[in-house]
């Protein structure tokens with residue numbers, strides 16, 4: 001068993017953990033980030049993509065709204081490259097209580113969420129597909145935020161400040177000695193090798209899995225995992241974040257993000273945070289709700305469906321409650337104060353929108369445990385990639401190819417990934433998994449869902465990394481299986497046709513079922 | 518962007534069939550191909566700044582839409598994206614002014630007709646063409662038609678109408694009116710020979726060149742004015758024939774599908790509109806076409822213009838030619854001549870346009886024919902320019918086969934002396 005030494009060990013490579021790693025590294029702590037899978041492969045990579053303005057919580061949960069708008073404005077400054085400034089609008093549809101509009105306005109004013117009532121006519125001109133029966137409309141500074149870019153730029157920044165990272169390393173146990181967490185034992189899930197890490201402080205940023213980690217130190221942390229389902233549509237039916245103007249409910253937001261728009265979400269209490277099942281009923285429900293915002297939604301092409309699990313912290317341990325009633329504000333647990341276990345901090349709950357603030361308070365707690373005072377600077381320093389200060393534009397990839405549009409091979413045509421993009425990503429990621437590359441490049445995430453690009457990508461991966469055929473075949477099949485999980489719940493209409501064609505390609509032409517592996 | 522057109526991108530399964538019929542992207546690296554600029558790029562466009570200007574290199578030939586097995590409205594998506602791009606770029610600048618100018622054939626026609634000798638001299642003058650190339654951006658070598666110096670409308674007003682129990686309306690377009698009035702006169706003669714009373718209502722441009730140059734609002738104005746003149750006849754159930762493939766398609770489909778016009782006038786006109794060859798073939802199928810054709814011992818290469826695919830009528834001219842004794846037809850199998858309306862006139866696109874047309878020109882040259890045949894006027898001008906072979910509308914061959922070119926004095930009077938002079 002090899003061993004490593006660090007000041008701060010961060011468990012969980014989602015938005016929270018990557019934010020903590022960056023903040024700790026920037027405050028001068030030697031930092032190690034560990035993640036059992038790939039970065040942003042937990043809830044962060046399966047969320048809705050909304051940089052909240054706070055509008056959603058203005059009536060129901062004012063402290064959350066205040067936190068959201070504060071962080072929204074900060075992230076626009078420090079992470080603009082991860083954000084597309086789509087703007088957001090709350091609309092009162094024929095299914096919503098018209099009186100809620102006034103409560104909403106008042107709530108936004110009280111919490112400092114910038115809100116403007118706009119005319120229905122202007123709103124419909126701006127979003128021609130919106131339900132023509134809407135009665136009122138309010139604009140707010142919602143935006144879209146790309147989870148992979150966000151996590152990767154945080155990790156890159158952390159690394160620039162000396163942090164190390166181990167992905168595909170699972171925490172097996174925590175070493176507890178004399179009322180203090182001394183470190184952890186990790187397992188490299190690909191090789192099976194174990195690593196012992198000695199750390200001054202361990203930060204548990206394992207999201208919906210934070211309860212599992214805490215129990216390794218004998219601390220009881222109750223997380224109510226709340227599963228939410230989302231469906232990405234094939235193109236942007238809307239260009240602004242659309243919210244129903246009502247108390248937060250299911251299927252009431254459509255977020256235009258990158259080349260798609262995503263409807264979501266639901267909230268179902270589950271026992272296992274690794275649950276990812278999507279039922280027909282959930283899909284149907286989502287499409288019905290979509291019709292209320294955008295008539296014809298059911299006829300539009302669905303691209304992919306997935307589920308994420310909310311890390312809702314529950315201190316009261318009450319059973320069978322509607323999980324949406326738990327506050328969205330985060331939970332910071334200093335286990336020394338709470339459970340008498342030193343060197344251990346849990347940061348969970350919250351939202352991606354507030355990840356930076358969560359990281360800040362977590363590292364403040366680390367400083368306190370270590371008895372040092374080091375100021376946080378993440379609210380001021382821009383993330384790598386965001387130096388120019390410009391927000392992301394939808395047309396960026398298209399525009400980049402303009403000077404000579406036929407000049408280079410495109411590997412993934414839907415998401416415009418070129419051969420040099422792919423080669424660079426393969427070199428940088430040092431991975432044999434195409435799914436890891438996908439999270440970096442969005443390869444295989446467009447309409448054909450990998451039907452035409454994944455065999456090309458596999459060939460390049462095979463050549464670039466000198467893989468043996470079994471490993472290459474594995475990579476291809478793993479990817480196809482991953483994609484299939486998100487396709488089978490929405491096999492209707494145009495995507496069914498595409499899937500049939502893809503199936504012919506992979507089963508008919510390549511006979512993938514019988515690939516040697 | 519009309520939502521229905523954009524929505525059709527959902528049907529794309531990436532099969533790449535449209536890319537294998539892509540006359541333009543084969544010859545220029547500046548145009549990435551129909552799938553790319555159509556269903557693919559559309560996902561990257563929002564109401565903000567257009568990120569891709571390469572869509573301007575799409576010629577609008579429309580082949581992609583026709584070959585797509587899934588029903589993606591590729592060409593229509595491209596037209597709308599181009600229009601959005603032009604709108605963004607505003608009206609100022611050489612390219613914009615040039616496009617405004619060449620997109621208004623009826624205005625040019627009205628200006629050029631009274632001074633035809635001078636205008637034609639200017640069009641043939643290297644120095645002036647060089648100036649136009651540099652100052653306006655119209656390529657110095659591009660095929661420009663010659664003004665006839667008279668209009669078809671004027672002839673039509675004087676032409677004695679024939680009492681007949683069958684009536685048809687003729688939509689002749691700007692090409693016939695200002696540049697090839699004789700072609701219109703021959704068409705009228707052919708229809709009259711078949712016992713029709715041919716009504717020729719006053720008419721202006723159909724707006725197609727404005728549409729293909731991204732000037733949608735102006736194009737809509739032209740369409741509305743034109744269909745207002747044609748609709749009363751259409752409502753009476755009178756068929757309307759067109760001899761310009763692309764202008765006919767504009768009224769049949771594009772004004773609705775690309776410009777998004779929903780007017781009732783347009784709807785009735787679309788339903789009654791026929792390509793003239795399509796119309797004659799229908800007559801023949803009903804046994805109503807006169808087949809008193811005389812032998813026409815010619816070997817004629819025939820090019821079906823790209824836009825004809827949009828009509829969904831196959832190649833009716835071929836069936837009509839088959840009725841003419843001794844007329845041998847070489848069916849050309851090249852998709853596009855490269856002109857694409859006004860595309861090949863533009864100085865930055867002329868070379869691309871000629872490269873696209875070259876295989877077609879070669880086939881025609883190799884056949885060494887007396888004439889070639891094609892239903893679209895801009896394609897004919899391009900074919901003549903590229904191959905050096907005179908190109909005529911299929912109707913002209915029928916006209917000759919009917920013997921209408923050596924008629925009785927009475928008929929000669931009706932058709933007009935000038936036909937003789939301008940023919941072939």
Ligand SMILES: Cc1cc2nc3c(=O)[nH]c(=O)nc-3n(C[C@H](O)[C@H](O)[C@H](O)COP(=O)(O)OP(=O)(O)OC[C@H]3O[C@@H](n4cnc5c(N)ncnc54)[C@H](O)[C@@H]3O)c2cc1C
Nearest residue numbers: 012014015016036042043044047048050171207228352353
């Ligand atoms: C359906 C849904 C929609 C949402 N939409 C939005 C939204 O639009 N906007 C917004 O701001 N927020 C949204 N949220 C909330 C937000 O996504 C989450 O709060 C946030 O992603 C949590 O990030 P995290 O880093 O805390 O957790 P995660 O991203 O889940 O990270 C925890 C990581 O810990 C790892 N881990 C677990 N166990 C171990 C172990 N033993 N060893 C090593 N690693 C381990 C996991 O693999 C995981 O990657 C949404 C949440 C859900 C469920």
Ligand code: SF4
Nearest residue numbers: 529530532533535585
């Ligand atoms: S032919 Fe149609 S379905 Fe095939 S790639 Fe082109 S647009 Fe897509």
